[in-house]
Amino acid sequence: MDTQDLMKIFRENGYKVTAQRLAICDLILSRKDHPTAEQIYQNLKKKYPMISIGTIYKTLHLLKELGLIQELGFNEGSVRYDPDMELHINMICSECGKIHDYKCDKVKEMWNVIISDIRVKPKGQRIDIYYECEECK
Amino acid sequence: MDTQDLMKIFRENGYKVTAQRLAICDLILSRKDHPTAEQIYQNLKKKYPMISIGTIYKTLHLLKELGLIQELGFNEGSVRYDPDMELHINMICSECGKIHDYKCDKVKEMWNVIISDIRVKPKGQRIDIYYECEECK
DNA sequence: ATAAGTGCAAAACATTTGCAGGCTT
DNA sequence: AAGCCTGCAAATGTTTTGCACTTAT
Numbered sequence: 001m002d003t004q005d006l007m008k009i010f011r012e013n014g015y016k017v018t019a020q021r022l023a024i025c026d027l028i029l030s031r032k033d034h035p036t037a038e039q040i041y042q043n044l045k046k047k048y049p050m051i052s053i054g055t056i057y058k059t060l061h062l063l064k065e066l067g068l069i070q071e072l073g074f075n076e077g078s079v080r081y082d083p084d085m086e087l088h089i090n091m092i093c094s095e096c097g098k099i100h101d102y103k104c105d106k107v108k109e110m111w112n113v114i115i116s117d118i119r120v121k122p123k124g125q126r127i128d129i130y131y132e133c134e135e136c137k
Numbered sequence: 138m139d140t141q142d143l144m145k146i147f148r149e150n151g152y153k154v155t156a157q158r159l160a161i162c163d164l165i166l167s168r169k170d171h172p173t174a175e176q177i178y179q180n181l182k183k184k185y186p187m188i189s190i191g192t193i194y195k196t197l198h199l200l201k202e203l204g205l206i207q208e209l210g211f212n213e214g215s216v217r218y219d220p221d222m223e224l225h226i227n228m229i230c231s232e233c234g235k236i237h238d239y240k241c242d243k244v245k246e247m248w249n250v251i252i253s254d255i256r257v258k259p260k261g262q263r264i265d266i267y268y269e270c271e272e273c274k
Numbered sequence: 275a276t277a278a279g280t281g282c283a284a285a286a287c288a289t290t291t292g293c294a295g296g297c298t299t
Numbered sequence: 300a301a302g303c304c305t306g307c308a309a310a311t312g313t314t315t316t317g318c319a320c321t322t323a324t
Binding site for chain 1: 207208209210211212213214215216226228231239241243244247248250251252254255257258259260261262263264265266267268269
Binding site: 011016017018037038053054057058077079 | 312313314315316322323324
């Protein structure tokens, strides 16, 4: 997903292309650690000191509506944004809170078995595993 | 899990048995729809008009610490409390938001395959499926 | 030119905290 | 009797909203 694709998606859906939107997309789509709105804000302020937290939230909602990112509410109350829309497992360290995605065919295969067993057509899913990461051990 | 068991658990862990704590437990352990703190509060006010929202939160944190309930942050930002600590799938209607648990051996079986594939010892997990429920169809 | 998007600040929520008085042990 | 627990209210933190100004189309 590069800038050209993004611009196309915005325009096709009747949204304007702005520097702020591109910057937010650029940041979130390149990061794999599921940042919070506040983390995105702090990071972008370096390059765009005038950007406001309200714009961050509005853009994140827009990206969610466009199906480009997923919003994940976590147990300690934090909300994080995940640009990976494919089936994957969120591996969460229960000590340090770091998250990384785990993706493989085996999981997809098993997931399909579960889905056909339940007999529903899922519109989306979310799988989290809490564990202790290498660094924290 | 009846009142006697709860009282025992509280006392064994050095916590006092109070009417409020028992009422909150009674409500949450009997409901299968994963209520929010506010919903628990509104419901209990009928019977205990003086109960405060602060007490609800404190008790929920206590129950979580004791491993009796699970806290689930959802995608629209809401936080719900789930008394089912076993492996199960949260089936969430993407239209009306209603949640019910799905539990069966097939899921456990598939889950074990996934776990052994990833090679980690999970401390906990969470599985959500978004779909359209019968009523909303 | 027009309508949508931005930054700012205030408002709205949800959750946590501090404390005086009440209740379990 | 002692200390934990409660209700209340204030504080905190996060997200949303309203509005005048700016920018993309």
